[in-house]
Amino acid sequence: xxxxxxxxxxxxxxxxxxxxxxxxxxxxxxxxxxxxxxxxxxxxxxxxxxxxxxxxxxxxxxxxxxxxxxxxxxxxxxxxxxxxxxxxxxxxxxxxxxxxxxxxxxxxxxxxxxxxxxxxxxxxxxxxxxxxxxxxxxxxxxxxxxxxxxxxxxxxxxxxxxxxxxxxxxxxxxxxxxxxxxxxxxxxxxxxxxxxxxxxxxxxxxxxxxxxxxxxxxxxxxxxxxxxxxxxxxxxxxxxxxxxxxxxxxxxxxxxxxxxxxxxxxxxxxxxxxxxxxxxxxxxxxxxxxxxxxxxxxxxxxxxxxxxxxxxxxx
Amino acid sequence: xxxxxxxxxxxxxxxxxxxxxxxxxxxxxxxxxxxxxxxxxxxxxxxxxxxxxxxxxxxxxxxxxxxxxxxxxxxxxxxxxxxxxxxxxxxxxxxxxxxxxxxxxxxxxxxxxxxxxxxxxxxxxxxxxxxxxxxxxxxxxxxxxxxxxxxxxxxxxxxxxxxxxxxxxxxxxxxxxxxxxxxxxxxxxxxxxxxxxxxxxxxxxxxxxxxxxxxxxxxxxxxxxxxxxxxxxxxxxxxxxxxxxxxxxxxxxxxxxxxxxxxxxxxxxxxxxxxxxxxxxxxxxxxxxxxxxxxxxxxxxxxxxxxxxxxxxxxxxxxxxxxxxxxxxxxxxxxxxxxxxxxxx
Numbered sequence: 210x211x212x213x214x215x216x217x218x219x220x221x222x223x224x225x226x227x228x229x230x231x232x233x234x235x236x237x238x239x240x241x242x243x244x245x246x247x248x249x250x251x252x253x254x255x256x257x258x259x260x261x262x263x264x265x266x267x268x269x270x271x272x273x274x275x276x277x278x279x280x281x282x283x284x285x286x287x288x289x290x291x292x293x294x295x296x297x298x299x300x301x302x303x304x305x306x307x308x309x310x311x312x313x314x315x316x317x318x319x320x321x322x323x324x325x326x327x328x329x330x331x332x333x334x335x336x337x338x339x340x341x342x343x344x345x346x347x348x349x350x351x352x353x354x355x356x357x358x359x360x361x362x363x364x365x366x367x368x369x370x371x372x373x374x375x376x377x378x379x380x381x382x383x384x385x386x387x388x389x390x391x392x393x394x395x396x397x398x399x400x401x402x403x404x405x406x407x408x409x410x411x412x413x414x415x416x417x418x419x420x421x422x423x424x425x426x427x428x429x430x431x432x433x434x435x436x437x438x439x440x441x442x443x444x445x446x447x448x449x450x451x452x453x454x455x456x457x458x459x460x461x462x463x464x465x466x467x468x469x470x471x472x473x474x475x476x477x478x479x480x481x482x483x484x485x486x487x488x489x490x491x492x493x494x495x496x497x498x499x500x501x502x503x504x505x506x507x508x509x510x511x512x513x514x515x516x517x518x519x520x521x522x523x524x
Numbered sequence: 525x526x527x528x529x530x531x532x533x534x535x536x537x538x539x540x541x542x543x544x545x546x547x548x549x550x551x552x553x554x555x556x557x558x559x560x561x562x563x564x565x566x567x568x569x570x571x572x573x574x575x576x577x578x579x580x581x582x583x584x585x586x587x588x589x590x591x592x593x594x595x596x597x598x599x600x601x602x603x604x605x606x607x608x609x610x611x612x613x614x615x616x617x618x619x620x621x622x623x624x625x626x627x628x629x630x631x632x633x634x635x636x637x638x639x640x641x642x643x644x645x646x647x648x649x650x651x652x653x654x655x656x657x658x659x660x661x662x663x664x665x666x667x668x669x670x671x672x673x674x675x676x677x678x679x680x681x682x683x684x685x686x687x688x689x690x691x692x693x694x695x696x697x698x699x700x701x702x703x704x705x706x707x708x709x710x711x712x713x714x715x716x717x718x719x720x721x722x723x724x725x726x727x728x729x730x731x732x733x734x735x736x737x738x739x740x741x742x743x744x745x746x747x748x749x750x751x752x753x754x755x756x757x758x759x760x761x762x763x764x765x766x767x768x769x770x771x772x773x774x775x776x777x778x779x780x781x782x783x784x785x786x787x788x789x790x791x792x793x794x795x796x797x798x799x800x801x802x803x804x805x806x807x808x809x810x811x812x813x814x815x816x817x818x819x820x821x822x823x824x825x826x827x828x829x830x831x832x833x834x835x836x837x838x839x840x841x842x843x844x845x846x847x848x849x850x851x852x853x854x855x856x857x858x859x860x861x862x863x864x865x866x867x868x869x
Contacts, residue, residue, distance in 0.1 A: 239856035241667065246856035247764045267855060271766060323562060328578055330665050346663070413561065415584070415593065418803075419768035419854055435805045437784075444784055444797040445594040475854035477583065477770050479562050 213378030214261045221256040224281045230307050235283035236265040243334035266316050268471040270425035285313040286367040287469035290502025291425035310373030312381040315362030361470030364388045392487045411452035413478040420472035426462040463489035464511050467502040532699040534714035542572035544711040556620040585776035590650045598794040613653040621659035624679040625670045625844040629776035631682045635838045660688035664735045667847030672740040677732040690724045749832040762823040764855040769800035771849035777842045801825045
């Protein structure tokens with residue numbers, strides 16, 4: 210881990226010194242235990258602040274959406290799939306992006322740490338390659354990193370970048386691969402049970418829109434939910450308003466979502482709607498044999514028509 | 525200490541709290557911190573067993589009990605235009621175990637919603653019907669800075685009654701208003717305070733105050749902000765911002781809202797919803813022009829409102845140092861750093 214961090218800093222420094230990029234977007238240490246955060250570097254000297262570890266939870270593609278310069282971006286496998294989506298949908302230009310690919314064996318889910326803490330405050334987190342020591346008042350607990358890995362990372366089979374300009378460190382072993390057993394199990398439940406689950410999740414929504422804002426696939430200049438002339442959707446906390454927002458967002462990103470998990474990580478209310486996105490991903494895969502963010506050439510299924518596309522819905 | 529003061533102080537054992545609340549529950553609807561889906565928030569409770577006493581602070585602030593995130597202000601059948609329907613509390617309420625910082629935020633909201641110039645009837649009605657039973661904060665977090673903005677973990681201001689966990693299964697209870705005294709007198713099994721309880725209280729308070737490690741100098745900040753409206757500082761501090769509404773919606777003092785009229789086949793409703801200065805639509809004008817064009821202007825507005833405009837208008841900072849914005853920001857934007865940067869500018 211430390212070696213790749215060193216390599217990352219050197220690569221970033223060189224890119225700035227040789228003026229190959231104007232800006233490096235990466236991660237630095239944050240102000241709270243175990244937190245990292247995005248950093249924007251224009252001066253070569255500043256690259257020493259860059260870090261790379263399994264706490265680098267943010268998907269930095271949000272910042273590419275508005276970048277007007279040549280940008281070097283530190284990107285994990287899922288982030289790179291997001292970048293491919295943005296290039297394909299002509300939101301960014303390939304030649305403006307220098308991808309510093311980092312093989313990633315999964316990032317940790319802070320919500321799992323919170324479960325272990327059971328309300329106690331984390332005062333310090335010490336990490337090694339495979340473990341984290343959680344320290345607080347009357348608390349010292351060693352936890353295997355594997356137990357804290359985010360659900361999206363567990364099944365990820367693109368831990369090694371599919372597209373990059375330079376690769377940092379060594380390739381890692383892939384995740385378990387797609388696993389839709391949870392989606393299938395959920396789909397087998399009754400309508401009422403599924404409806405109750407989604408209502409319960411949506412009932413906690415505070416409409417902060419962090420899930421949408423952080424999503425690399427959500428880049429509409431004005432989201433349908435924000436339009437007021439006319440107002441398409443109500444702004445209340447009633448599930449008929451909040452749930453419809455989440456459902457429509459799922460449909461909008463179907464065939465485009467790369468399951469980076471950023472939406473669930475940013476949610477302050479622990480809303481878990483990954484099931485919806487996974488179902489959409491599964492459907493697109495089955496219907497169109499398509500996976501988002503894998504190649505720059507393959508045309509997106511929602512933007513193309515093939516004579517052999519499934520047409521059962523036409524009666 | 526006068527004799528009368530001593531009568532306003534009692535000791536309650538943790539196991540007695542249930543009985544006490546049961547008695548209070550006959551006349552009041554009691555809202556207390558409850559843990560659901562891994563998050564602590566205030567919910568109406570039937571029994572003290574539901575209360576999560578060891579919470580650091582609630583995820584959402586209790587402000588929505590006074591100023592709900594979404595509230596129908598008017599509703600009428602289409603034919604009966606003008607008939608007003610007002611929300612009325614079914615029963616007076618107690619907010620049990622509110623933290624001192626959140627109590628302070630209500631005092632700040634009072635200045636906005638219940639001033640001499642303007643009274644918001646919806647807010648005022650709730651505020652008058654709600655008693656505040658505080659729980660002193662024995663575990664301030666790393667991100668807390670209440671002592672830098674005029675508060676403290678054992679601050680009693682704006683509460684009707686305050687409780688402090690003495691750590692030995694006993695709580696020190698102090699009535700601060702007549703209403704608070706009334707709540708205390710409901711249960712005659714509360715015990716008298718012994719000298720050692722008082723010593724324990726002083727010690728617990730001192731320990732709690734020591735835990736508030738973040739010290740910020742906020743004095744004079746408003747004057748500094750007057751001078752740096754166009755500073756490049758704002759280019760730096762907003763860079764990471766995703767433009768979501770977490771910091772505003774979890775803030776205990778943010779209070780902006782938008783009115784929206786809705787109609788369906790039968791009824792017309794006028795609804796007040798929270799709004800956030802971090803959203804682009806917040807300032808879109810009828811012409812389509814938006815004076816706050818990017819996150820830079822929006823974040824500046826948020827800081828200016830809390831540490832300059834509010835101070836100018838009401839004489840106090842619109843921040844109670846609860847640290848919720850720091851804890852929940854997905855990209856770790858830390859208001860303490862921003863304040864430091866402003867001071868150093």
